[in-house]
Amino acid sequence: MASRSVNKVILIGHLGKDAETKFTPAGISVTKFSVATNRRWKDQATGEWKEETDWSNVTLWRAENLSNYLTKGKQVYVEGRLQTRSYEDKDGKKVYATDVVADEVILLGSGGQASQAAGADFSQESRPVSMPRSAQQRTAAKPAPEDFGGGITDDDVPF
Secondary structure (H helix, E strand, C coil): CCCCCCCCEEEEEEECCCCEEEECCCCCEEEEEEEEEEEEEECCCCCCEEEEEEEEEEEEECCHHHCCCCCCCCEEEEEEEEEEEEEECCCCCEEEEEEEEEEEEEEEECCCCCCCCCCCCCCCCCECCCCCHHHHHHHHHCCCCCCCCCCCCHHHCCC
16 A cells, blocks of 8 residues: 655745746756745743744746746735655755745735735635646637627737
8 A cells, every 4th residue: 555645835924036938958847936925923931922934945947937026025826736855065065945836826925915824714805816737728628609799809909
């Protein structure tokens, strides 16, 4: 019997800097950005509230159109998996880096907004920037409607 495992990450946080998109030699886009998430707790010894920030590096493949929207301070929802890689630095020392490889990224609110708790409210203000692959497949599978009801022809479409 094969054992099961799960590698799933969900982050809601703010971008630390503007996303950067580069292309592989094969022309595939790779967008990278960092997300800050906060944790707040009450120190049992002192009764004071404490807060710590964790930074996660995120890699998003084949989504070059999103980098214009992924700017410093924007709040995002990221869903994906952890991936650890290793390389040798300039001194020959082996270095390990763990990134989140995103499957889904959704722009939640405007930049500068107060940070929401981990159980964030996905209100009407949230704007999806990328839909999950399963939703893309469902959308692509639907046949186009034959009558748009407004008498629109191919000549009316600007592209």
